[in-house]
Amino acid sequence: MWTLVLNCGSSSVKFALLDVQGGQVRLSGLAERLGSAGASARVEVDGARRVVDLAGGSYAEAFAVIAGALDELGVRAQVGAVGHRVVHGGERFSAPALITPEVLAEIRACVPLAPLHNPANIAGIEAAQAAFPDAAHVAVFDTAFHQSMPEVAFRYAVPGDWYRQHGVRRYGFHGTSHAFVAVRAADLLxxxxxxxxxxxxxxxxxxxxxxxxxxxxxxxxxxxxxxxxxxxxxxxxxxxxxxxxxxxxxxxxxxxxxxxxxxxxxxxxxxxxxxxxxxxxxxxxxxxxxxxxxxxxxxxxxxxxxxxxxxxxxxxxxxxxxxxxxxxxxxxxxxxxxxxxxxxxxxxxxxxxxxxxxxxxxxxxxxxxxxxxxxxxxxELMIAQQTQTLLAEQKGVQA
CATH class of the missing domain: 3.30.420.40 (ATPase, nucleotide binding domain)
Incomplete structure (x- = not known):
C-alpha cells in the first residue's frame, strides 16, 4: 500500500508518494502560488519532471494534478492512506491522529495559535478528502514531538490565567524533522x-x-x-x-x-x-x-x-x-x-x-x-511511517 504525504501551506502543496517499507518515492512535487494567476505544479514521476499550469490556482486543481499523476502510474487505487502535516495541535495532540470530524474540529480550534498555518492545513485536508474519499487520512503534528517537554521548559513566566484560559505556553515545531534525525544520528553513532x-x-x-x-x-x-x-x-x-x-x-x-x-x-x-x-x-x-x-x-x-x-x-x-x-x-x-x-x-x-x-x-x-x-x-518519510504505524495500531485494536 502506498502512502501519499501532503504538506499544505497558504499558497502551496508539497506532495510525495512513498512506499514506507522500501522508502521508495514514486511521485513528488510542489504546487505553488495557489490563489494567484501564476499558479503551477512541478511534478516528478519516476524521475521525469514536468511543470503544469494551474489556471484557476485552486487546491482542487492541485489535487487533480496529483490524482492524474497517480493514474498515470496506475497506483491511485493503491493509495490507502494520506498523511497530512499539520503545524499546530496544541496540547490536545501528542501523537498522530486519524482525521475524523471531531479531530478536524480540534485542529480548527488551534487556528488562533497558528493563524498562518492551520487554516491552510485544514483546506488541504478537506480538498484531499474530496479527492481521495476511500483513503484513511491521518494528521501528523509539528508540535506533537515536543509534548514530552516538562513544565519547566514549556511554561512562560506570565500570569497563570494566560496559560490556563488561552493556552499561552511554548509548543515547539519541526517535530517530525527533529525526531527523524535523532533516530538517524543514533544509527550513525x-x-x-x-x-x-x-x-x-x-x-x-x-x-x-x-x-x-x-x-x-x-x-x-x-x-x-x-x-x-x-x-x-x-x-x-x-x-x-x-x-x-x-x-x-x-x-x-x-x-x-x-x-x-x-x-x-x-x-x-x-x-x-x-x-x-x-x-x-x-x-x-x-x-x-x-x-x-x-x-x-x-x-x-x-x-x-x-x-x-x-x-x-x-x-x-x-x-x-x-x-x-x-x-x-x-x-x-x-x-x-x-x-x-x-x-x-x-x-x-x-x-x-x-x-x-x-x-x-x-x-x-x-x-x-x-x-x-x-x-x-x-x-515526508517520517510522516508516512507515523501514518502507517497509527493505522496498523488501529487495525490491531479493531481485530
Missing amino acids: GRPLSELNLVTAHLGNGCSVCAVQGGRSVDTSMGLTPLEGLVMGTRSGDVDPGLHDYIARQAGLSLSEITAALNRESGLLGLSGLSNDMRELEEAAGRGHAGARLALDVFVHRLAKQMAGMAAAMGRVDGLVFTGGIGENSAWVRGAVLARLAVLGARVDEAANAAAVRGQSGVISAPGALAALVVNTNE
Whole structure:
C-alpha cells in the first residue's frame, strides 16, 4: 500500500508518494502560488519532471494534478492512506491522529495559535478528502514531538490565567524533522537512541534547535509560534517583547503590522538588506558585503548560544546534529558554530565537514571531540511511517 504525504501551506502543496517499507518515492512535487494567476505544479514521476499550469490556482486543481499523476502510474487505487502535516495541535495532540470530524474540529480550534498555518492545513485536508474519499487520512503534528517537554521548559513566566484560559505556553515545531534525525544520528553513532543526549538543529528558512534526551524532546527553541528562537530566513527569532509597544508608538504601526514585519521582513533578510538565502549571503560576504557578513555573524552567534543552552537543559550532551537546507549544505555555518562550541568539547574535521554537502550524511567532528553530525532530514518519510504505524495500531485494536 502506498502512502501519499501532503504538506499544505497558504499558497502551496508539497506532495510525495512513498512506499514506507522500501522508502521508495514514486511521485513528488510542489504546487505553488495557489490563489494567484501564476499558479503551477512541478511534478516528478519516476524521475521525469514536468511543470503544469494551474489556471484557476485552486487546491482542487492541485489535487487533480496529483490524482492524474497517480493514474498515470496506475497506483491511485493503491493509495490507502494520506498523511497530512499539520503545524499546530496544541496540547490536545501528542501523537498522530486519524482525521475524523471531531479531530478536524480540534485542529480548527488551534487556528488562533497558528493563524498562518492551520487554516491552510485544514483546506488541504478537506480538498484531499474530496479527492481521495476511500483513503484513511491521518494528521501528523509539528508540535506533537515536543509534548514530552516538562513544565519547566514549556511554561512562560506570565500570569497563570494566560496559560490556563488561552493556552499561552511554548509548543515547539519541526517535530517530525527533529525526531527523524535523532533516530538517524543514533544509527550513525552506533549507539541506542535511548542512551543519547542530542542537540538537533533544523536550519532552513525556518530554524529551530531541540534537546533530545533518550529520543524525547525536553526543550526546543520555538515557542507559542514559530517566530520564537533562532534568527531565520525572514523571521526575527527572539526579540524584546517591549519592541511591539515601542515600534507601535515610534513608527505608527499596528500590532499586526509589526508581527508581519517580524515574520516576513526580518531575520537574514532584515539584517543583510539583501536576501534570506544563505548561499547568496555567503557569496556576498565573500565579496565584502557588510550586511551579508553581519547577517551571517548574528545567525551563527545566536545559533551557537541556543545549542549550548540545549546542552545545559540536559546536563550532558553526546552529539550535535545539523539538518535542513542550511544545516545539510553550509559547511561554513557548521564550522563557525562548532568553533564557538569548543566550550562543549566540539572540534570540526575540516575535510569531513567540506565533504558533507549535497545529500552526504556523516560525522564531521575531529577524532576525540564531541560528536557532530550532518543528517539529511526526511519529513515526508517520517510522516508516512507515523501514518502507517497509527493505522496498523488501529487495525490491531479493531481485530
